Amino acid sequence: MGIATSRKDTRAEVRQLIAAERRELADLLDGLRAEQWESPSLCGGWRVREVAAHMSMGFRLSLPATLGQLATARGNLHRMTDRVARRDAAAHSGAELAAFLREGAYHPWTPPVGGFPAALGHDVVHGLDITVALGLDRRVPEDRLRVLLDGIRPSGLRFFGVDLSGVRLCAEDLDWSYGSGSAVYGTGQDLLLLAFGRRLPSGRLRGETSGRFTR
Structure with missing residues (x-):
C-alpha cells in the first residue's frame, strides 16, 4: 500500500519484476536450515515461517475463503492475516511454503490498495523481513527498488x-x-x-x- 508506479513502469513490466522476486525468494527459502525457519523476522511476533506463509496467502485463498476468514476476525484485517499466517505456518513444511511462492509467481493478486506496485512492495519487503533478520546478504535488484522507492x-x-x-x-x-x-x-x-x-x-x-x- 502507498506505492504508486512511475510513468515509465508499465503493468507488464512490474508483473515481470514481481514474478522474478517470487521465484528468487522461493529459491532462497528452499535453502534455509530448519532452525532458520523458526527464527524471528522483522515482522513483530512472526517467525520466518509465518512471513513465508503470509506471502502466498493472497493467491492461495479464494475470495470466499478470504471473506470468511475476515468475518471470523470481525472485520479486522490485521487479526485475520495474523491468524491465517500462524495457521498455515503450522500446517505446511518449509518446502511447501517455498513451492506456493514459486507456483504463484505470475498470480495477479494485489493488495486492496496500490495495484501491482503494491504487490511488488509486499513481496520485496517481506523478503527483506526474512533476509535482514537472518543476516543474509541478499541484494534486491535495483530495478525493483526503484519502482518502490520512487513510489x-x-x-x-x-x-x-x-x-x-x-x-x-x-x-x-x-x-x-x-x-x-x-x-x-x-x-x-x-x-x-x-x-x-x-x-x-x-x-x-x-x-x-x-x-x-x-x-
Whole structure:
C-alpha cells in the first residue's frame, strides 16, 4: 500500500519484476536450515515461517475463503492475516511454503490498495523481513527498488505509521533521497524497510536521527 508506479513502469513490466522476486525468494527459502525457519523476522511476533506463509496467502485463498476468514476476525484485517499466517505456518513444511511462492509467481493478486506496485512492495519487503533478520546478504535488484522507492508517498508512510518529520532519507548505494531535514543514510533496501514501518537492527543506518528507526 502507498506505492504508486512511475510513468515509465508499465503493468507488464512490474508483473515481470514481481514474478522474478517470487521465484528468487522461493529459491532462497528452499535453502534455509530448519532452525532458520523458526527464527524471528522483522515482522513483530512472526517467525520466518509465518512471513513465508503470509506471502502466498493472497493467491492461495479464494475470495470466499478470504471473506470468511475476515468475518471470523470481525472485520479486522490485521487479526485475520495474523491468524491465517500462524495457521498455515503450522500446517505446511518449509518446502511447501517455498513451492506456493514459486507456483504463484505470475498470480495477479494485489493488495486492496496500490495495484501491482503494491504487490511488488509486499513481496520485496517481506523478503527483506526474512533476509535482514537472518543476516543474509541478499541484494534486491535495483530495478525493483526503484519502482518502490520512487513510489513512496506521505499516504503510504502514514499507513505504516512512519514519521519522517525533519528527516531526509539518503541512499548510499543509489542516487535517491526523500524528505527534508537531518540526513539518515543507509542502503536503498534498508531505507525501503524503514518507509514500510520496520525497525532495523542497529548499525544499518547512519545519521543523528537514525536511532529513531533502529531496534
